[in-house]
Amino acid sequence: xxxxxxxxxxxxxxxxxxxxxxxxxxxxxxxxxxxxxxxxxxxxxxxxxxxxxxxxxxxxxxxxxxxxxxxxxxxxxxxxxxxxxxxxxxxxxxxxxxxxxxxxxxxxxxxxxxxxxxxxxxxxxxxxxxxxxxxxxxxxxxxxxxxxxxxxxxxxxxxxxxxxxxxxxxxxxxxxxxxxxxxxxxxxxxxxxxxxxxxxxxxxxxxxxxxxxxxxxxxxxxxxxxxxxxxxxxxxxxxxxxxxxxxxxxxxxxxxxxxxxxxxxxxxxxxxxxxxxxxxxxxxxxxxxxxxxxxxxxxxxxxxxxxxxxxxxxxxxxxxxxxxxxxxxxxxxxxxxxxxxxxxxxxxxxxxxxxxxxxxxxxxxxxxxxxxxxxxxxxxxxxxxxxxxxxxxxxxxxxxxxxxxxxxxxxxxxxxxxxxxxxxxxxxxxxxxxxxxxxxxxxxxxxxxxxxxxxxxxxxxxxxxxxxx
Amino acid sequence: xxxxxxxxxxxxxxxxxxxxxxxxxxxxxxxxxxxxxxxxxxxxxxxxxxxxxxxxxxxxxxxxxxxxxxxxxxxxxxxxxxxxxxxxxxxxxxxxxxxxxxxxxxxxxxxxxxxxxxxxxxxxxxxxxxxxxxxxxxxxxxxxxxxxxxxxxxxxxxxxxxxxxxxxxxxxxxxxxxxxxxxxxxxxxxxxxxxxxxxxxxxxxxxxxxxxxxxxxxxxxxxxxxxxxxxxxxxxxxxxxxxxxxxxxxxxxxxxxxxxxxxxxxxxxxxxxxxxxxxxxxxxxxxxxxxxxxxxxxxxxxxxxxxxxxxxxxxxxxxxxxxxxxxxxxxxxxxxxxxxxxxxxxxxxxxxxxxxxxxxxxxxxxxxxxxxxxxxxxxxxxxxxxxxxxxxxxxxxxxxxxxxxxxxxxxxxxxxxxxxxxxxxxxxxxxxxxxxxxxxxxxxxxxxxxxxxxxxxxxxxxxxxxxxx
Numbered sequence: 001x002x003x004x005x006x007x008x009x010x011x012x013x014x015x016x017x018x019x020x021x022x023x024x025x026x027x028x029x030x031x032x033x034x035x036x037x038x039x040x041x042x043x044x045x046x047x048x049x050x051x052x053x054x055x056x057x058x059x060x061x062x063x064x065x066x067x068x069x070x071x072x073x074x075x076x077x078x079x080x081x082x083x084x085x086x087x088x089x090x091x092x093x094x095x096x097x098x099x100x101x102x103x104x105x106x107x108x109x110x111x112x113x114x115x116x117x118x119x120x121x122x123x124x125x126x127x128x129x130x131x132x133x134x135x136x137x138x139x140x141x142x143x144x145x146x147x148x149x150x151x152x153x154x155x156x157x158x159x160x161x162x163x164x165x166x167x168x169x170x171x172x173x174x175x176x177x178x179x180x181x182x183x184x185x186x187x188x189x190x191x192x193x194x195x196x197x198x199x200x201x202x203x204x205x206x207x208x209x210x211x212x213x214x215x216x217x218x219x220x221x222x223x224x225x226x227x228x229x230x231x232x233x234x235x236x237x238x239x240x241x242x243x244x245x246x247x248x249x250x251x252x253x254x255x256x257x258x259x260x261x262x263x264x265x266x267x268x269x270x271x272x273x274x275x276x277x278x279x280x281x282x283x284x285x286x287x288x289x290x291x292x293x294x295x296x297x298x299x300x301x302x303x304x305x306x307x308x309x310x311x312x313x314x315x316x317x318x319x320x321x322x323x324x325x326x327x328x329x330x331x332x333x334x335x336x337x338x339x340x341x342x343x344x345x346x347x348x349x350x351x352x353x354x355x356x357x358x359x360x361x362x363x364x365x366x367x368x369x370x371x372x373x374x375x376x377x378x379x380x381x382x383x384x385x386x387x388x389x390x391x392x393x394x395x396x397x398x399x400x401x402x403x404x405x406x407x408x409x410x411x412x413x414x415x416x417x418x419x420x421x422x423x424x425x426x427x428x429x430x431x432x433x434x435x436x437x438x439x440x441x442x443x444x445x446x447x448x449x450x451x452x453x454x455x456x457x458x459x460x461x462x463x464x465x466x467x468x469x
Numbered sequence: 470x471x472x473x474x475x476x477x478x479x480x481x482x483x484x485x486x487x488x489x490x491x492x493x494x495x496x497x498x499x500x501x502x503x504x505x506x507x508x509x510x511x512x513x514x515x516x517x518x519x520x521x522x523x524x525x526x527x528x529x530x531x532x533x534x535x536x537x538x539x540x541x542x543x544x545x546x547x548x549x550x551x552x553x554x555x556x557x558x559x560x561x562x563x564x565x566x567x568x569x570x571x572x573x574x575x576x577x578x579x580x581x582x583x584x585x586x587x588x589x590x591x592x593x594x595x596x597x598x599x600x601x602x603x604x605x606x607x608x609x610x611x612x613x614x615x616x617x618x619x620x621x622x623x624x625x626x627x628x629x630x631x632x633x634x635x636x637x638x639x640x641x642x643x644x645x646x647x648x649x650x651x652x653x654x655x656x657x658x659x660x661x662x663x664x665x666x667x668x669x670x671x672x673x674x675x676x677x678x679x680x681x682x683x684x685x686x687x688x689x690x691x692x693x694x695x696x697x698x699x700x701x702x703x704x705x706x707x708x709x710x711x712x713x714x715x716x717x718x719x720x721x722x723x724x725x726x727x728x729x730x731x732x733x734x735x736x737x738x739x740x741x742x743x744x745x746x747x748x749x750x751x752x753x754x755x756x757x758x759x760x761x762x763x764x765x766x767x768x769x770x771x772x773x774x775x776x777x778x779x780x781x782x783x784x785x786x787x788x789x790x791x792x793x794x795x796x797x798x799x800x801x802x803x804x805x806x807x808x809x810x811x812x813x814x815x816x817x818x819x820x821x822x823x824x825x826x827x828x829x830x831x832x833x834x835x836x837x838x839x840x841x842x843x844x845x846x847x848x849x850x851x852x853x854x855x856x857x858x859x860x861x862x863x864x865x866x867x868x869x870x871x872x873x874x875x876x877x878x879x880x881x882x883x884x885x886x887x888x889x890x891x892x893x894x895x896x897x898x899x900x901x902x903x904x905x906x907x908x909x910x911x912x913x914x915x916x917x918x919x920x921x922x923x924x925x926x927x928x929x930x931x932x933x934x935x936x937x938x
Contacts, residue, residue: 025863100830105820147831147861166782168831172859175891176910219785245785248792250802254785254826283786285911313635316688316714316723317752323717333719351574357723361569362616362637390641392616394494422644423895441645442754 006196006204009094009128010186011140012040012069016092018061018083019074020044022052027098027146028074034143035072043068045083061086070094072134072144077101080130081112088125095119096144097129103192104131116194126200132191133167138184139210145187147171158183159212159295161205163198165190165219166245173284180426180441181433182292185211197222199230206234213295215287216242219255224272232276236463239294239456243281244269277459279452280328286448289440293449296438297414299457302383304334305450306376307357309388310364310396314418314443315357318386321447329454331447333357340379347371365395370403377411383457384450385415388443391428392421401428405435414453418446475665475673478563478597479655480609481509481538485561487530487552488543489513491521496567496615497543503612504541512537514552530555539563541603541613546570549599550581557594564588565613566598572661573600585663595669601660602636607653608679614656616640627652628681628764630674632667634659634688635714642753649895649910650902651761654680666691668699675703682764684756685711688724693741701745705932708763708925712750713738746928748797748921755917758909762918765907766883768926771852773803774919775845776826778857779833779865783887783912784826787855790916798923800916802826809848816840834864835872842873846880852926853919854884857912860897861890870897874904883922887915 015035021028032052035042044052049059058064061071061083071087073080077099084095102113119125128134134144138157147168154174160183164170167189174182185208188201198216205211214234221227221244231240246255247266273280279294281287305322309315322331333356336344344354348368353359358376360368369389376385391398408415417439419428425441432439440446484504490497501521504511513521518528527533530540530552540556542549546568553564571582588594597603603613607626616637623643629652633639636658643651654677657670667685674680683703690696690713700709715724716735742749748763750756774791778784791800802825805813813823817837822828827845829837838858845854860867877884886908888897894910901908909915 027863030863100832101820146863147859164782166780166785168780168859168861169782169786171861172780172783172889172891176889176894179892179894217782219782245782245789248789250792251785251789253824254781254788254828283790283911283913284783285913311635311637311641312723313633313638313686313688313714314641314753316635316720317638319723320714320717320720321752323719351570355722359723363569390616390637392637392640394496394499394615420641420645422641423648425645425648426892442752444752444754 006200008069009126010135010137010142012094012142014043014065014068014070015040016043016045016061016064016068016071016087017074018045018071020046020052020057030146031072031074031144034145038141038143040142064090067091068093070096072096072098074098074146077109077112077130081115084116084119084127088119088123091123092125095125095127096132096134097127098132098134098144098146100131102130102194113192113194120195127195128188129191130194133171133189135189136187145171154178154184154187156183158185159210160184160215160291161186161188161201161208161211161213162215162291163188163190163201164217165193166217167191169217169284173288177288177292180429180439182288183295193222198227199223202227202230202234206238212238213291214238214240215291216240217245217284217287218242219245228272228276228278231278235277235459239279241279241281241287241290241294242273243284243287277463279455279459285445289445289449290452293416293438293452294456296436297416297453299460300384300414300450300454301457303329303331303454304381304383305331305386306334306336306379306382307386307388308360308369308372308376309357310360310362310390310393311388312359312361314388315359317443318388318418318447319357321444326451328451329458331450331454334379334382336376337379337381340375343375344372362393363395364393366397366400366403369396369400370407373404373407373415377407377413382413384413384453386446386450387415387417389417389419390421391424401431401435401437405432405437408437416440416446416449418443475669477538478595479604479606479611481563481611483512483534483537483539484509485512485514485530485533485537485540485556486543487514487540489515489521489526499615500541500543500613503614507610507612509611533559536560537562539565541565541567543567543615546578546581546599550584553585553588553596557588557592560592561594564594564596565601565603566596567601567603567613567615569600571599571663582661582663589664596664597657598660599663602640602658604658605656614640623647623653623656625652627654628679629653629684629760630655630657630670630677630680630682631684631760632657632659632670633686634662635686636660638686638753642757646757646761649898649908651757652764652902662691667696668692671696671699671703675707681707682760683707683709684760685709686714686753686756687711688714697741697745697747700747704746704928708748710748710750710756710759710763711742712753712756746932748924748928754914758914758918759921762885762907762921763925765905766885766922768929769853769883769919769923770926772798772800772923773850773852774800774855775803775805775848775851776855776857777829777838777841777845778826779829779831779859779862780857781828781830783857784828786912787857787887787916788826790913795920797920798927800919800923803848803851806848806850809844812844813841831862832864833862835866835869838865838869839872839876842876842884846876846882851882853882853922855915855919856884856886858886858888859890860893870900870904870906874901874906877906885909885915885918887912
């Protein structure tokens with residue numbers, strides 16, 4: 001059995017599509033459309049045989065060649081298991097099963113899932129699913145996700161490996177997140193985890209040089225202790241964020257009816273995550289925001305935050321959030337050095353406030369922004385900077401993102417952007433993203449992203465201290 | 470002095486623009502462009518005289534007619550005060566002063582503000598500002614907001630009177646909120662509150678039949694006790710939501726440098742709000758979401774929530790949020806009546822879960838959604854329904870919003886929508902909004918909106934109980 005190398009799952013050269021269909025709207029047709037873009041050699045299977053477009057259709061999986069890299073199975077549960085068995089016998093390396101109706105419905109579904117579980121050991125074939133949307137891997141162009149994910153907003157590549165037990169949570173959340181810029185290395189829907197599970201993907205993406213952050217949506221964790229140790233070891237090198245859903249008793253019950261599994265006690269999960277340096281998210285928005293910040297921005301060396309704003313009110317709200325206690329990491333408003341204050345006074349308007357939060361007022365222009373940012377980055381009392389940027393004030397140019405990005409990319413401290421600009425908000429955030437700068441559209445979300453960077457810094461310093469002992 | 474009737478501030482028939490400019494990009498030009506759309510008779514003032522377009526320009530406010538409804542003053546602080554004094558002497562009913570550089574900068578600015586404060590008593594002229602973006606009132610088309618507010622995304626009318634001490638917070642937040650549908654009765658930037666303040670707008674919009682909800686962003690409260698009693702009396706009839714910024718010590722200090730005022734102790738504010746039935750928001754996103762929900766959706770008669778989802782994972786996260794304790798209002802997952810479960814089983818797929826959260830699975834179609842919603846609305850154990858809707862699953866039609874809206878508008882229980890759909894998210898939320906249905910793009914925000922409706926129900930029941938005594 002292939003234990004560690006998932007390369008041909010993510011970048012297969014040969015793919016069988018079992019359930020291929022020529023009828024628009026059918027899952028087997030939608031997936032076919034995406035697979036055709038991957039550049040892999042395709043083998044279609046449908047009992048009707050014949051042709052779809054110009055491609056030959058094999059009537060049965062029995063007719064497939066030996067040793068294919070991947071089989072994507074879109075037919076119903078019963079037929080899917082039979083097809084998977086045939087593929088396994090023929091030496092197919094990976095099988096993705098999209099259909100539900102397995103362990104999560106109990107009874108006959110459970111015994112079907114048992115049949116799948118037998119295949120890896122017996123034939124070495126690895127199985128993703130069942131009840132999985134499968135895989136999306138921008139680098140190779142592999143995409144098995146049949147639900148429309150927001151005009152393929154996920155399509156840009158980046159450093160985040162996103163592994164999700166719920167396909168919908170992954171696709172819908174990432175579709176929205178991607179809209180404002182989100183760099184994805186891989187999307188994996190684990191589904192019922194009959195075989196491949198979080199352990200395999202931790203291993204693979206932990207070692208993958210293209211991955212800068214691992215993000216998990218999990219409803220249950222297989223072999224908890226092992227997961228913690230494995231994730232903890234990876235967290236020493238790259239950030240690992242986990243959203244463990246089903247944290248309340250009722251949520252846990254909902255997990256059970258959704259996946260047929262029991263969720264673990266929440267308090268135990270919380271303490272253990274902390275101990276192992278695994279960062280925790282509480283909903284999909286937070287998971288996506290954390291992954292975005294952690295994959296794009298360096299960790300903070302401390303918790304002292306400086307804020308630049310052209311709008312006093314947002315400076316006040318940002319200060320309130322920064323100073324509010326939080327179990328993730330407490331932040332504090334940085335005390336600026338007198339020299340910094342003097343520098344800011346020199347470049348800003350007479351009405352501006354050069355204390356932290358630095359309120360440049362709506363009269364601010366690009367230069368005031370950039371010079372203030374420079375001054376804050378060079379202040380030893382500042383660990384992280386939040387820039388509140390608006391593009392409505394008349395003296396702020398629309399090129400400010402480019403100008404700021406040049407500074408921010410060179411900076412040795414983390415910088416986060418908050419912006420709002422009506423219907424153009426996502427567009428500006430995406431532009432910042434393309435410039436390598438992480439931005440968010442709500443004050444709360446921006447400060448929360450800062451907490452993740454401060455927490456990440458603490459985790460690394462703790463690991464370092466342990467290693468020195 | 471005009472004590473209560475602000476009609477000619479919001480729907481003036483005659484407006485003087487002092488600082489009118491023909492130069493594109495200048496504040497006096499931008500505001501002119503907006504004022505021209507209002508249909509009011511305009512009188513332009515600029516020391517240069519001459520004409521702008523085909524309009525005559527008066528060289529001095531002295532040349533203006535007597536008894537105008539409104540003067541909008543866009544010139545700098547010093548000149549603005551002189552102009553305001555002239556307008557007041559000429560019997561102008563309302564003056565809006567946009568310039569900053571008054572009380573918030575201390576020194577000379579403070580004494581300028583004092584001169585403004587003398588005018589209402591002496592001449593009966595009411596002043597909005599200084600340091601105010603002014604007013605936007607969709608019904609009359611009056612718009613004095615010189616910062617671009619997201620392609621005028623605010624332009625649709627509705628029931629929310631939004632009164633904000635920070636113009637930017639109002640404009641930028643509403644620009645974003647409006648993007649997904651937000652019904653605004655009025656936008657008022659109070660600025661430094663030299664004269665008109667939250668008390669005046671409480672009075673006016675409290676009595677205004679076009680207003681269904683009052684939303685305030687405040688950094689300081691004038692005459693706290695009076696405000697509480699006044700707002701409390703209004704809250705007996707329509708919801709009042711207040712975001713009091715500067716709740717931490719550092720936030721309070723930031724308020725002080727921003728507006729030149731001291732913020733009140735946060736704990737006192739919190740307890741007092743609760744006692745008077747005023748609902749509290751903690752950031753601009755929350756304030757906008759609360760106002761949207763409270764202005765569109767009826768209060769909940771209890772705290773038992775039912776959830777419909779086509780995606781198990783979101784059902785789990787929603788359950789976790791519902792069951793998490795919250796200081797606003799604790800929610801609980803409703804226990805469905807056996808008859809309800811049977812009804813749902815009949816209309817849903819065999820793999821669906823008919824317990825709460827009702828997981829219709831990605832195989833759900835429109836009918837399953839609608840029939841389930843009907844069943845939940847008719848269950849006596851359900852007080853409020855959250856519908857998680859996606860438009861990616863193949864059997865969900867793009868017309869589902871229309872079909873759901875018909876049901877939801879007739880319902881005697883509150884219903885909230887959560888949806889995500891990549892770049893189309895805001896578009897779908899806006900469509901729901903136009904159909905009279907309140908939707909949100911994050912689980913956390915949707916559950917929070919539910920808490921505001923439950924809290925509102927509690928406030929009304931408490932008032933009723935008090936009245937019966």
